[in-house]
Structures are given as C-alpha cells and as structure tokens.
Amino acid sequence: xxxxxxxxxxxxxxxxxxxxxxxxxxxxxxxxxxxxxxxxxxxxxxxxxxxxxxxxxxxxxxxxxxxxxxxxxxxxxxxxxxxxxxxxxxxxxxxxxxxxxxxxxxxxxxxxxxxxxxxxxxxxxxxxxxxxxxxxxxxxxxxxxxxxxxxxxxxxxxxxxxxxxxxxxxxxxxxxxxxxxxxxxxxxxxxxxxxxxxxxxxxxxxxxxxxxxxxxxxxxxxxxxxxxxxxxxxxxxxxxxxxxxxxxxxxxxxxxxxxxxxxxxxxxxx
Numbered sequence: 001x002x003x004x005x006x007x008x009x010x011x012x013x014x015x016x017x018x019x020x021x022x023x024x025x026x027x028x029x030x031x032x033x034x035x036x037x038x039x040x041x042x043x044x045x046x047x048x049x050x051x052x053x054x055x056x057x058x059x060x061x062x063x064x065x066x067x068x069x070x071x072x073x074x075x076x077x078x079x080x081x082x083x084x085x086x087x088x089x090x091x092x093x094x095x096x097x098x099x100x101x102x103x104x105x106x107x108x109x110x111x112x113x114x115x116x117x118x119x120x121x122x123x124x125x126x127x128x129x130x131x132x133x134x135x136x137x138x139x140x141x142x143x144x145x146x147x148x149x150x151x152x153x154x155x156x157x158x159x160x161x162x163x164x165x166x167x168x169x170x171x172x173x174x175x176x177x178x179x180x181x182x183x184x185x186x187x188x189x190x191x192x193x194x195x196x197x198x199x200x201x202x203x204x205x206x207x208x209x210x211x212x213x214x215x216x217x218x219x220x221x222x223x224x225x226x227x228x229x230x231x232x233x234x235x236x237x238x239x240x241x242x243x244x245x246x247x248x249x250x251x252x253x254x255x256x257x258x259x260x261x262x263x264x265x266x267x268x269x270x
Contacts, residue, residue: 025163027198029118029125032242033205033227035111038234042111044180044223047208051221054081054182063088066182077185077216084183097178101248103134103152105177106170106192107209107223115230115243125158125166132248138168148172150188166196179211187215204228 035042043064046052054066054073065085068078087094098104104112114130125138138158148155154173161167171191179186190213197206205227212220230242 026120026160027164027166028202029120029166029196029198029205031202032115032117032230034115034230034233035113035225036228036233038113042113042225044107044111044225047222047224051219053221053223054180054184056182057085058088063094064181065089066180066184072217072219072221073184074216074218080185081183096181097176098131098248101132103132103177104129105152105173105186106136106154106156107194107211108178108180109136109153110194110207110209110225111181114246116227117243125168128243130243130246133245138166144169144171150174152177161195164198164200168194168196170194179216185216187213189213189215202229203232 043056044053046055051072054070056064057067058065063085065088066081068082068085070078070081073081084094097108098112109116109129112129112131116130117128119126119128123140125140127136127138129135134153136153136156138156140158140160142157144155144157148171150172152174154170156168156170158166158168169191170193172188173186173190175186175188175190177186178184179190190211192209192211194207194209197208198204199206206224207226208222208224210220210222211217230236231238
C-alpha cells in the first residue's frame, strides 16, 4: 500500500513545489518610483533600431516642440503636432493636459515628474499616480473584453514574464488623452504594450513600450524610459513624505493664473 501511495504523494509535492516556484517568480514592484530626469528632459528615448517617438526640437529648454515632419505621422497628426509647436514659437502659453487636470492616459503617464506606486494582488495590479491622485487598474491573466467602454486610461490587461517583468496591454483610451508632450493625438484604434522590467537589486525599473495606431501613425513605433526609487531622485529630502497628495481642481482652465476671474458667490447663505 505504501508503494501505491508514494507516486501520488510525489506528484502532490511536485505540484506544490511548482506552485510555490510560480508564486516566487512574481516580481515585487512595491515602493515609490520616479523618473530620474528633470523638466523637459523627461522625454521618451528611441529604440536601438526601428521607428521611435517624436523628439523635442526646441533648444531653449522653454518649450516642447515636436518634429512634425517625422515619417511616423499621418498628415492630420503632423498638422496637430505642428499647430502645437506653432503655439510655442509664437510665445503663447501651452497648457499641457496635466496642468488642466486631465488624466494623462498612456504612455504620457510615463512622462510625469511625480511618483508612482504599484499595488499587486493575484488578480490585479493597481498603479497609483501621485499627480492628481489618479489610479490605473490592470487585470492579470485575462483577455480584453469585446467592446470596452473608452476611458482615460483605457482597459488594461497584464501578465508576468521571466520572473522580473510585468507586461501590460492597453486599448480603449479616451481620445482626448495625449500621447506625449508635443501634442501628438490618438484615435480609437490606439494600442500600447508596456514592459516593466525590474533590476535584480530593485534599484531600477526599465520600461519599454510599443505603440500601434493605424489612424494616427504610418507604422508601429517604440520607445523606452526608466524609473528609480524615489530615494535616488536628485534633490530628495529624507524628511519629506515619499508620497503626498497632489490635488488638481477639476476642469481647471487657468493653469498659469490671471487669465480668467475666479467666480465668487457673494450671496449670504445664512
């Protein structure tokens, strides 16, 4: 009888060991992560080969003016990027989406200065963005639904790979959200796949992403950037809280101040 039970016991132990190994293979993204660059340096970096993102052609450091003649842009998209740049060249204030309290969407979320925090469960990853206290949910190991309702961050599904990488596939973003800092538009066909790979010492997350939108771009293109722990950021003060509220008023139309009068109700309510 003992011999009959032994193979079954071995199979059970093997299954448990495999499950434990699978659980241990999930990378730990806990903590607070930020871009190490400052100001207009926070752009997307091109891939080693193949089509890449638009670049900032402004050398003054004051504006972000994209190369509207990039071959990746369809004519209407090139016109939108040019119009955005013309505003800067004319000396007009360009209010980026985040200054107007609009959610950034993906991949513009990767360009924000404030920290991001990852919350992981077995079924979902939640990304909390300090800027505007926005959040994004990624369902793990599930397909996209047939017709998801568009939203600012779209519908994201994800999976883990190789013990150190989180892959996120996002569709159905609100087309009012931007692609980058230079005014590139997006359509209802926009799709972005991100790969977050954490280093063995947990001192860096490398993010590579690929964008596909046949209604905006002539080709699929890719880019990359990195996060570091907030303690590694230039000018970090250990006395500061690592993650604080950054509240933005809804429908803010006066990011610079002084252009619009603030409505005040002087009618007594008592």
